[in-house]
Amino acid sequence: MTTPISEFPFTLLADELQRVRANTPLVHVLTNEVVQCFTANTLLAVGASPAMVVAKEEVADFAAIADALLINVGTLYAERLESMNLAIAAANAAGTPWVLDPVAVGVLSYRTEAAKAMLALKPAAIRGNGSEIIALAAGMGLAQSNHVGKGVDSTASSNAALSAAQALAQATGAIVAVTGAIDYITDGEKTWSVELGHPLMTKVVGTGCALSAVVAAFVADAPNRLDAVTAACALIALAGERAVECADGPGTFVAPFLDALHIIHPNQLRQVGV
Ligand SMILES: Nc1ncnc2c1ncn2[C@@H]1O[C@H](COP(=O)(O)OP(=O)(O)OP(=O)(O)O)[C@@H](O)[C@H]1O
Numbered sequence: 001m002t003t004p005i006s007e008f009p010f011t012l013l014a015d016e017l018q019r020v021r022a023n024t025p026l027v028h029v030l031t032n033e034v035v036q037c038f039t040a041n042t043l044l045a046v047g048a049s050p051a052m053v054v055a056k057e058e059v060a061d062f063a064a065i066a067d068a069l070l071i072n073v074g075t076l077y078a079e080r081l082e083s084m085n086l087a088i089a090a091a092n093a094a095g096t097p098w099v100l101d102p103v104a105v106g107v108l109s110y111r112t113e114a115a116k117a118m119l120a121l122k123p124a125a126i127r128g129n130g131s132e133i134i135a136l137a138a139g140m141g142l143a144q145s146n147h148v149g150k151g152v153d154s155t156a157s158s159n160a161a162l163s164a165a166q167a168l169a170q171a172t173g174a175i176v177a178v179t180g181a182i183d184y185i186t187d188g189e190k191t192w193s194v195e196l197g198h199p200l201m202t203k204v205v206g207t208g209c210a211l212s213a214v215v216a217a218f219v220a221d222a223p224n225r226l227d228a229v230t231a232a233c234a235l236i237a238l239a240g241e242r243a244v245e246c247a248d249g250p251g252t253f254v255a256p257f258l259d260a261l262h263i264i265h266p267n268q269l270r271q272v273g274v
């Protein structure tokens, strides 16, 4: 059973956005080298405060003072993995929620093993595409790994990964968001479906990665993590839809996407809804 976003109270989405803007959460971002700037700009446009602190000498100190941490394994290598594990340990010690983006997990064994080990470290949320979520679930014996990704791109629809997402949420205690044409956000019991967004969003690198950073911003001090992650997914998809209205293609998508995120006001969401 899934509940469509049209039943997600608009006031809740507005309230979530207002909460994030009021708190301007400091988001510690350990992400891949492709999407750093776009991710930082997306967080700023939403109203959060990004910082890409990566040195192993600094990550523990910073994770302890940040409001949330993002771990994205898109361009993983040994030194970065060491930093990530130090940051996660410090975040957990400080009670700071952290989010896992398992980019291309299932395709390559090094990152698949690294992400699998991270699952035991209690992420607050996991956000990935269909192939990635199926692979994570398969690594725990919860699904069959029958949709290995094509590099960072999914070969599975989010629909095909829904039961894997629900099982993964139950097994890890994380909120799991599996994204694609429809985003599903689940705590293993309740599942929201967000049928918003536009296929052009897959033609611009890093929309999913940036969404994961926004998920981190929303889970910071969240009264309800399922609502927070659902609101983050809905917000990014809505901004994508609005951007497409004034974009000619991928090259002209990014500027109106950032503008839409910056301009969207909670009161607008209260009036018109999703
Ligand atoms: N076919 C689609 N139709 C509508 N919206 C889409 C579609 N595919 C993706 N989206 C939107 O793009 C967002 C990013 O999801 P996607 O599943 O493409 O991430 P991803 O594969 O991890 O991307 P990346 O690794 O490039 O950052 C989704 O949350 C959704 O809003």
Ligand SMILES: Cc1ncsc1CCO
Pocket: 032, 033, 034, 035, 074, 075, 103, 152, 205, 206, 209
């Ligand atoms: C293209 C790409 N390669 C490694 S990470 C990344 C960003 C999209 O996930």
Ligand SMILES: [Mg+2]
Pocket: 103, 104, 128, 129, 152, 208, 209
């Ligand atoms: Mg991705």
